[in-house]
Amino acid sequence: MAVTPSRDEGSAEFGLRVEQVDVVEDHEPDVTTLIDGVRAVLGQAVGTEIVTAEIRRFTGGASREVYAIHATDRDGAPVTAVLRRDPPGHGDPARMRAEVACLRAAAGAGVPVPRVLASGDTAPGIDAPYLLMNTVGGESIPRKLQRNPEFEAVRADIADELGYVLGRIHRTPLDTLTALDDSDQLDTIEQIYLGFAEPRPAVEAGLRWLREHRPPPRPVCLVHGDFRLGNLLIDPTGIQGVLDWELAHLGDPIEDLGWLCVRAWRFGASAPVGGLGGREQLLDGYHRATGDRPSADELHWWEVFGTLKWLVLSRFQAERHFGGAERSLELAAIGRRVCESEFDLIDALDLLDPAAPEPVSEPPGATVHDRPSVTEILELVAATLADDIGPALSEDAARQRYLLRICVSLLRISGRELTETGVMSQVRELLGRVDCISEAALAEKIRSAALSYEEKDVRAAVTATVLARVRASNPGYVA
Structure with missing residues (x-):
């Protein structure tokens, strides 16, 4: 289970931060090895020799390592790409292969996604399951998308476009996606919660309400699993790329719409859809893509589920520190943010x-x-x-x-x-x-x-x- 481990509504930054990895002659051997591996894989992918390469690592809590690559070929022409890889020694080849399959299938369905240039279970120098993609322009930091003047025009219609893109995702053919998990999401979240042996009245109320009010099941489709600002690249003309497919699975399509409406992804803004628009706009766009318009009650059920899911996954991330798996000030601090989702949950259930x-x-x-x-x-x-x-x-x-x-x-x-x-x-x-x-x-x-x-x-x-x-x-x- 991989989620971004922290959020700060004060700064509203959930996007990737960039740290430059030194590329001078005395860089560390593992960085040198990675650059050599990237040059070989990228050169083979684009069909030319890569002479120089510089890598910059994105940080911000993702479970995978992500690097921006700026290279030149033998003719001096620039070549750019993005590398995603599992941390060496902690690879999950099956999950990376599933992410690659999702990107390719979604692209075929008209979803704006990065193009897969190369992928593999490992490669010399990369030494972990990896995915190499083309570079897509756009902004992912919610604060900028919500406030910066250059996005003023796109903000008026972005909720509709978000619904439309989700509709395209949910119409993706499933014939190449048989390896995706199709377990019941409510059962999964409940089992994670029970594993903490930390009973919470708000969670128990949420679980009971969800069991008692569950809408009729829909036909299974591709679900992105983490569709929200921060995992989208948006420019002043609209959505350019849907990123981070590692939580994709097969399930009920309205899960994605409800997740996008969870308060955590509004980053302090009031509009329910990512702090940028209204639920009706979201459903308008979804209807435009699918011919189907989910009911308000159905969307509300999945919004409640998403709120409970974020509560449990936040506690799950904090447990990485409390359980001794990873000593981290950042992860420990998340334990004090769980109560925010508790508040959101009882508020969504009208139990305050x-x-x-x-x-x-x-x-x-x-x-x-x-x-x-x-x-x-x-x-x-x-x-x-x-x-x-x-x-x-x-x-x-x-x-x-x-x-x-x-x-x-x-x-x-x-x-x-x-x-x-x-x-x-x-x-x-x-x-x-x-x-x-x-x-x-x-x-x-x-x-x-x-x-x-x-x-x-x-x-x-x-x-x-x-x-x-x-x-x-x-x-x-x-x-």
Whole structure:
């Protein structure tokens, strides 16, 4: 399961960042080897000798390595391409072959996708399953697509075009795509969630609602699986490329439309379709491509599913750190963003209790310590990092700036949590009203149907616990 592991609605950047990989004579042996491998594969793909090659690595959380290639042939003509490869030693040849098959099949169906130049389970110097594509122009950073003047004209109709492109994807012939997974997506997400052994009332309410309201199944088709801003290249004339097909599978086509409407992919904007347009526009474009117009209820079901899916996958990514598989400040911080999806989920299910109590701050207890207090220390350190140290970093220290922003965020989360000392007593009182000693007990009762997730006191308890987490982690999210 591969998802982008972090998002920052403050900066609204979910696109790829570029880091240059040095190409001077003393570059590291593995980079030199990769460049040599790229030259050979690219030369064979375009039918000419590649004399020089420079690679720049894209970063931003993808599970695969992605490189921009700028090369020249023996006549001095420029040659550009994009390389996707699995991390060496962690390759999945079958999944890469499936992605290649999706790109080729989708291209044949009229979907704007990069053209496959070459692919393989491995190659000398590349040393992992790989995919080489032509370069496609366009922007993928949501903040720029939502705000920059050059995209003003395309913004008016982009939701319609997004629906149209999804319709073309869903009409892709399946005869070359038999290797794709066709398992039930709701079952898959539920099993991942259960693997955490961390019962959550909001998730249990979502699972029950999804089981109780599931729309009739549609004929199986190609589903992109991660169709959203950040995985699209858009220029002022429209969509130029649909990227990142590694989560593609066979399933219900409306899954893609619902995923695109999940709040996480609006990046702080209000419009439901990627922060750029409305659901009706999306359905207009889809009808234009397919002759079919999904109902509002069907789209809503898949939007709820997508919200729950992002919640579970965010927790899955955090588990990579908590479980010891990959020590990472970035992944650990995602654990504090899960509550945002919890809030979105109960909001989408209309389970938010409007009478949920505001947090109460109790006066600090007696202490022998002088000021600054712990909370004051946290804020002082956070402010110094953000206002003094961060701006002093050099312009090429993008990764350090990014990690510093995460550190500042975690320090401020800690400070907010320490000041809301009355929250747990409120939560325990609300849980007691439904005869539960903990959130886990409430989750189990919702799962077993011993309690209805629509019951007033249940809604109050779920809302209070989720809001407590969000107000500590990202108070602006609720506002």
